Amino acid sequence: MVTFSKNIALCAFLSKILPQELLAALKQTVGAGEAPMLEEIRLRAGRVCSVTVAGENRPLAFRIDGKDLSELLALFCRGSVYAYRDTLREGYVPLPGGARLGVAGRAVTEGTTLCAVGEVSSLCLRMPHRVRGAASTAIRAWEALGRRCGMLVCAPPGAGKTTLLRDFIAYVAGGERPMRAAVVDSRGELCPDGEGAYADVLFGYPRAQGMEIALRTLSPEVIVCDEIGAGEVGSVLRVCRSGVPLIASVHALSSAELAHRPGGQTLLSCGAFGLLCTIERRGGERLVRTEALPCCV
Numbered sequence: 001m002v003t004f005s006k007n008i009a010l011c012a013f014l015s016k017i018l019p020q021e022l023l024a025a026l027k028q029t030v031g032a033g034e035a036p037m038l039e040e041i042r043l044r045a046g047r048v049c050s051v052t053v054a055g056e057n058r059p060l061a062f063r064i065d066g067k068d069l070s071e072l073l074a075l076f077c078r079g080s081v082y083a084y085r086d087t088l089r090e091g092y093v094p095l096p097g098g099a100r101l102g103v104a105g106r107a108v109t110e111g112t113t114l115c116a117v118g119e120v121s122s123l124c125l126r127m128p129h130r131v132r133g134a135a136s137t138a139i140r141a142w143e144a145l146g147r148r149c150g151m152l153v154c155a156p157p158g159a160g161k162t163t164l165l166r167d168f169i170a171y172v173a174g175g176e177r178p179m180r181a182a183v184v185d186s187r188g189e190l191c192p193d194g195e196g197a198y199a200d201v202l203f204g205y206p207r208a209q210g211m212e213i214a215l216r217t218l219s220p221e222v223i224v225c226d227e228i229g230a231g232e233v234g235s236v237l238r239v240c241r242s243g244v245p246l247i248a249s250v251h252a253l254s255s256a257e258l259a260h261r262p263g264g265q266t267l268l269s270c271g272a273f274g275l276l277c278t279i280e281r282r283g284g285e286r287l288v289r290t291e292a293l294p295c296c297v
Helices: 008-017 020-029 032-037 066-076 082-089 136-144 161-172 207-217 230-242 255-259 264-269
Strands: 038-044 050-053 056-059 092-094 100-110 113-126 150-155 181-185 199-203 222-225 246-251 273-282 285-292
Touching (some): 032 038, 082 113, 136 150, 136 273, 136 285, 161 181, 161 246, 181 207, 199 207, 207 230, 230 246, 255 264
Parallel strands (some): 150 246, 150 273, 181 222, 222 246
Antiparallel strands (some): 092 100
């Protein structure tokens, strides 16, 4: 079995489908003590294949062509690429244990609508890790505000937003004072391993619809959602008016950058979030900062 992750379900799955040559290259490039810091495995047709370990990109002594890459994608899709057509249009395939396979290639379109991905050129396997304490700074700030306000986690891709949210869910829905947490897990990454005993998880729901359903049917004390955007602003406002705190993440380097994006200033000033949490990546370390925002609760 692959042992590059503590995620047993993911390791068992990868052991069955990854080529032996790739497994050997991984063992050569990633030391046994570095396994917990393995973040990504990237396979590129005709280009350099690589891994990311604690933020460092390293080449692999492994090469793959487009045909073999497409066949490997089919294995990741359990033999039926068509069954994953909806997520492939979004650029990924969900994997066991909350992992995600990013897919790049030639777009197949009808007009301006993306229908499929053809001629696969890259696969990006993100290795999720539960990092206990990743949300400790955010939790302390949120607790200090009485658990009543929402929190917006702001960071660029790969900085650790999902890692922080996973640790937050495990704490708030399974700690000494558990809350009924409705988790809108659109890509199956936030609650993959059963942690968060008091969490009610909406897997695969569109974010806006998931938040609305959670409010109407699950009587949550807190709602957690990943990577909201301009399309979810209306639902965020409805959650805010309901009095249920929303914990959500958004792609941005800082609050200043977010303010200049569509819907960004609304998210910062609408009163839904009383706490802004930013994550800065420094090699293998992540620096978490919090600041208060005007909150309507």
